[in-house]
Amino acid sequence: xxxxxxxxxxEPDVQxxxxxxxxxxxxxxxxxxxxxxxxxxxxxxxxxxxxxxQADVGWDxxxxxxxxxxARVDRDRIDDPALxxxxxxxxxxxxxxxxxxxxxxxxxxxxxPFVIMVVGVNGVGxxxxxxxxxxxxxxxxxTVMLAAGDTFRAAAIDQLKIWGERQNVPVVAHHQGADPxxxxxxxxxxxxxxxxxxxIVDTAGRLHTKHNLxxxxxxxxKIMQRHVEAAPQETLLVIDATTGQNGLVQAKEFSNSVAITxxxxxKLDGTAKGGIAFAVARELGTPISYVGTGxxxxxxxxxxxETYVDSLFFGVGEGL
Numbered sequence: 001x002x003x004x005x006x007x008x009x010x011e012p013d014v015q016x017x018x019x020x021x022x023x024x025x026x027x028x029x030x031x032x033x034x035x036x037x038x039x040x041x042x043x044x045x046x047x048x049x050x051x052x053x054q055a056d057v058g059w060d061x062x063x064x065x066x067x068x069x070x071a072r073v074d075r076d077r078i079d080d081p082a083l084x085x086x087x088x089x090x091x092x093x094x095x096x097x098x099x100x101x102x103x104x105x106x107x108x109x110x111x112x113p114f115v116i117m118v119v120g121v122n123g124v125g126x127x128x129x130x131x132x133x134x135x136x137x138x139x140x141x142x143t144v145m146l147a148a149g150d151t152f153r154a155a156a157i158d159q160l161k162i163w164g165e166r167q168n169v170p171v172v173a174h175h176q177g178a179d180p181x182x183x184x185x186x187x188x189x190x191x192x193x194x195x196x197x198x199x200i201v202d203t204a205g206r207l208h209t210k211h212n213l214x215x216x217x218x219x220x221x222k223i224m225q226r227h228v229e230a231a232p233q234e235t236l237l238v239i240d241a242t243t244g245q246n247g248l249v250q251a252k253e254f255s256n257s258v259a260i261t262x263x264x265x266x267k268l269d270g271t272a273k274g275g276i277a278f279a280v281a282r283e284l285g286t287p288i289s290y291v292g293t294g295x296x297x298x299x300x301x302x303x304x305x306e307t308y309v310d311s312l313f314f315g316v317g318e319g320l
Contacts, residue, residue, distance in 0.1 A: 015293055016301040017311040020274060027055040027273055028312045035085035044081070045070060048088075056244040057275035061282045065091055089309055096281050096288070096305035111195035113145075113188065115224050115231040119217065119258060120238035121250055122205030125266040127156060129238045129292060130200050131163035132300035136290075138167065142197040147187035148173035149180045149220065150204040160202055167297060170194075180204065184220050188227040201232070214257040235261050236289070241268045241276055248279050255284055266292035269299075274312060277303075 031051045034044055045066055052062035068091045073084055116133065120126050127150075134144045146164055150156035154176040164171035172187040184201060191199040201224075203217060224231035237260045239247040254260055263284070265277060268291045277288055288303045 013301075013304070013307045015299070016291065016304070016307050018293065020268060020293075020308075020311040022269060024312055027051055027275075031055070032085070032313050035081040037081050040073060040079060040081055040084055052275065054273070055275035056273040056279065058245060058248065058279035058282070061095070061278050064282070065095070065278075085313075089313065092278065092309045093305045095278055096308060110197055113191040113196055113199040113228055113231070114233050115188075115228060116198065116200045116234040116236055117203060117217070117220065117224075117232040118200060118236050118238060119203050119254060119260075120205060124205070124238045124240040124243075124247075125292060126150075126202060126205065126238050127159045127163065128295065129236075129264055129266050129290075129300075130160065130202055131167065131297045132292060133200055133236075133290075134163070134167055134169050134198075135297040136300050137198045138169075143195070144169050144198045144200065145187065145191050145194070145196045146171045147183055147199060147201040149183050149187075150202045151176060151178045151180050151183060152204045156202065156204075163297070180216065181219055181223050184223050185226075188224060188231075192227060214254075217258050233261075235259060236264055237262070237286075238264045238266050239276065239280065241265050241274060242270050244273060244276060245279065247276055248283060251280055251284055251286075255286065260284075260286050262287050262289040264288075264290040264292065265303075269293050277308065 031048065034048055034051070037044055049062050049066045052065060053059055057065070065088065069084060069088050072078070072087050078084055078087070118126055118130055118133070130146060134146065137144050146160055146169055148157045148160045148171060151174060157173050157176065161171050161173060163169070170190075172183060172190055174183050180203065187199060187201065201220070203220065204213065221232060235258060237251060237254050239251055241247070251263065263280060263286050265280070265288060268274060280286070280288060291301050291303050293299045293301055
């Protein structure tokens with residue numbers, strides 16, 4: 001017997017569910033339909049593994065999920081496909097919970113900058129993600145400042161200024177080609193002088209093969225720590241959900257070179273797959289803290305494993 005329930009959904013929960021609509025109507029719809037069959041057999045497990053791989057869950061993770069499902073079905077002598085789907089749901093939630101945590105931002109004192117350094121390769125949506133982070137902290141009444149540390153692209157500086165104007169957030173910026181360290185130094189001083197709660201630092205999009213550029217992030221970190229010893233308190237890696245397993249390769253390279261504390265999966269609304277979260281959770285173990293669900297500054301949701309999994313299999317307002 002399957003226990004059916006309806007969760008009380010908060011606005012962020014609904015926002016995440018709506019952002020995952022394309023994913024839910026893609027591969028995961030086919031996965032859901034697998035369990036409409038009358039029997040659990042080898043063909044179902046084989047099809048499930050294939051679909052999980054197609055959904056960007058990854059080969060090893062897909063095998064692990066299917067193997068865990070088969071083991072529990074055999075152990076508990078389950079013959080109801082609907083109940084097997086519930087077991088798969090539980091296994092997927094448990095996998096994501098290993099790499100998640102409640103968002104309790106460690107702002108110990110108002111006016112002492114909580115520094116967030118945002119990293120990622122070109123094109124993943126860093127600038128938009130920074131705007132979303134600013135809006136996220138503003139909703140808690142925190143003052144925010146942005147630092148345009150990506151001085152290699154004039155467009156990056158201009159885009160950040162535009163977002164700053166829209167959200168009434170000050171932006172510290174120099175000219176294109178300026179030393180990013182100088183930008184960060186000025187931003188740290190300005191944040192202290194103005195008593196800013198959160199300073200979000202953009203960095204140049206770095207190809208994961210350019211180790212010299214990775215080393216520059218270490219330089220920026222040292223500059224931050226001259227002002228705040230623990231800075232950056234959050235080093236956020238932005239991953240583009242639409243890049244699939246390539247995003248995981250990038251994440252691994254960054255983790256090998258930089259102490260990543262948090263991950264944001266951007267452009268989640270733009271993919272019909274969405275399984276990259278499971279691959280990231282298993283391979284890295286780094287907390288997935290946020291997901292981008294649209295192009296507006298408000299389109300940011302905290303990552304919640306249960307909500308995420310249920311959003312892949314069920315529509316808004318549906319229960320198990």
